[in-house]
Amino acid sequence: MTTTLLMLKRGIFAGILLCTGFLAGWFGAIILGGRIPYDGDIAALFGPGRGANQATPAELRSQFSVFWETWNLVEKEFYHRAPLDRTKMIQGAIRGMLDTLGDRYTVYQEPELAAQTQDHMQGKLGGIGTYLRITDGHVYLYKPFANAPATQAGLQQDDEIVSIDGDAVASLIAGLDVNEAAVKITSRLRGDAGTTVKLGVRRGENGAPFEVTLTRADIVVPSVDSQMIAQNLAYIHINEFKANTTEEFDAALRTLLPQNPKGIVLDLRNNPGGFLENAQDVLGRFYDGIALYEDKNGKDLEALSTKTSGSDTRAYSIPLVVLVNNGSASASEIVAGALRDQRANTYLLGEKTFGKGSVQNIHTLSDGGNARVTVAHWLTPNKSEIHGIGITPQYVVPYTETADDAVPCVSGRQPAQGTATCADSQLASAVRLLATGQTPPPVMPTPAS
Numbered sequence: 001m002t003t004t005l006l007m008l009k010r011g012i013f014a015g016i017l018l019c020t021g022f023l024a025g026w027f028g029a030i031i032l033g034g035r036i037p038y039d040g041d042i043a044a045l046f047g048p049g050r051g052a053n054q055a056t057p058a059e060l061r062s063q064f065s066v067f068w069e070t071w072n073l074v075e076k077e078f079y080h081r082a083p084l085d086r087t088k089m090i091q092g093a094i095r096g097m098l099d100t101l102g103d104r105y106t107v108y109q110e111p112e113l114a115a116q117t118q119d120h121m122q123g124k125l126g127g128i129g130t131y132l133r134i135t136d137g138h139v140y141l142y143k144p145f146a147n148a149p150a151t152q153a154g155l156q157q158d159d160e161i162v163s164i165d166g167d168a169v170a171s172l173i174a175g176l177d178v179n180e181a182a183v184k185i186t187s188r189l190r191g192d193a194g195t196t197v198k199l200g201v202r203r204g205e206n207g208a209p210f211e212v213t214l215t216r217a218d219i220v221v222p223s224v225d226s227q228m229i230a231q232n233l234a235y236i237h238i239n240e241f242k243a244n245t246t247e248e249f250d251a252a253l254r255t256l257l258p259q260n261p262k263g264i265v266l267d268l269r270n271n272p273g274g275f276l277e278n279a280q281d282v283l284g285r286f287y288d289g290i291a292l293y294e295d296k297n298g299k300d301l302e303a304l305s306t307k308t309s310g311s312d313t314r315a316y317s318i319p320l321v322v323l324v325n326n327g328s329a330s331a332s333e334i335v336a337g338a339l340r341d342q343r344a345n346t347y348l349l350g351e352k353t354f355g356k357g358s359v360q361n362i363h364t365l366s367d368g369g370n371a372r373v374t375v376a377h378w379l380t381p382n383k384s385e386i387h388g389i390g391i392t393p394q395y396v397v398p399y400t401e402t403a404d405d406a407v408p409c410v411s412g413r414q415p416a417q418g419t420a421t422c423a424d425s426q427l428a429s430a431v432r433l434l435a436t437g438q439t440p441p442p443v444m445p446t447p448a449s
Contacts, residue, residue: 111368163200241274263434273330329354337380348393357386
């Protein structure tokens with residue numbers, strides 16, 4: 001009996017060990033995607049890989065395990081004196097993943113840049129009221145806004161910002177490329193209206209630095225400017241399709257249309273695009289109908305219409321010239337292509353557009369960053385593809401500034417000293433076409449070498 005009992009106990013103990021081993025193997029397979037851990041990989045059971053693999057769909061766990069192998073090798077072996085910046089490691093991994101898709105518009109924006117982009121597209125932000133120019137590690141004011149804190153404090157175009165709240169700009173942007181430096185400096189200059197920022201400024205290459213304290217304000221960055229110009233023509237420039245574009249565009253039309261313009265010049269040159277909804281609004285001021293088609297899967301097309309408004313902002317029958325160039329992209333190409341396809345008495349003039357005919361959904365991530373994911377391509381109402389092709393205007397006119405190109409100064413341009421006009425071959429051609437019907441001469445192709 002004693003021998004039998006002893007054997008029974010041993011059998012039960014062996015069974016427990018077997019079950020424990022089986023459960024351990026099963027648990028390891030769940031966590032590590034079916035791999036048997038070795039050497040430093042044991043850390044994945046208790047390191048950052050554990051939770052991530054549990055959240056990973058079962059069919060991808062085996063593929064994801066190699067990522068965590070690499071992560072844990074870096075954690076264990078990489079030589080470094082400063083602590084590892086795990087946030088940058090994760091952001092770099094996200095960027096790398098999106099880069100593999102081969103779509104330049106499917107991108108990750110880090111939290112600072114995402115916040116700045118959102119503020120910019122709303123058309124209103126807290127700051128000192130200036131664009132920046134960054135050259136060779138130096139930061140300069142570029143086109144400070146009228147009546148904004150920077151100009152009210154006496155700062156001028158090309159003043160150099162050498163410090164912000166006591167921190168040297170050179171140190172803040174050391175090792176950064178121009179885009180990264182712009183994000184860094186902008187984040188320090190922006191802030192809630194009523195807060196202050198102290199700048200160290202140098203005027204002129206050899207000027208002595210001086211300090212000035214600015215009180216930030218809510219800065220409205222307009223997207224539309226307009227005026228009546230020669231020959232009883234209306235000129236409207238849209239620099240970007242932002243949240244405030246529709247309101248500003250309607251205000252412009254309410255000022256211009258009562259003056260009974262003979263024609264309208266709609267300037268979309270160097271307009272990089274923006275919100276599709278605002279582009280549809282602008283189109284609705286010129287006609288009622290299809291604005292574009294959206295292609296989500298290469299098979300089915302969804303028609304999107306213009307968004308019309310009251311009669312006081314409609315310009316359905318006035319002759320129209322739309323100015324475009326290689327800087328006209330995305331939503332501005334949608335507007336140009338739709339007006340060409342759908343509206344009578346409309347002409348495109350200038351140079352071939354950029355060729356961005358895709359739409360991105362913007363998702364705010366848990367870290368405050370943005371994932372911009374391409375979800376569709378746009379086609380014009382005539383179902384012409386834009387993406388990678390662009391739009392060639394009916395009248396191709398290269399940009400020049402000669403004596404024959406004299407036009408009124410628009411969009412904040414200033415005449416050269418001693419003159420009262422500016423020079424712009426494309427605007428001059430648009431004026432002649434609307435005022436007299438004179439069409440631009442055809443551009444001869446460049447001979448092959």
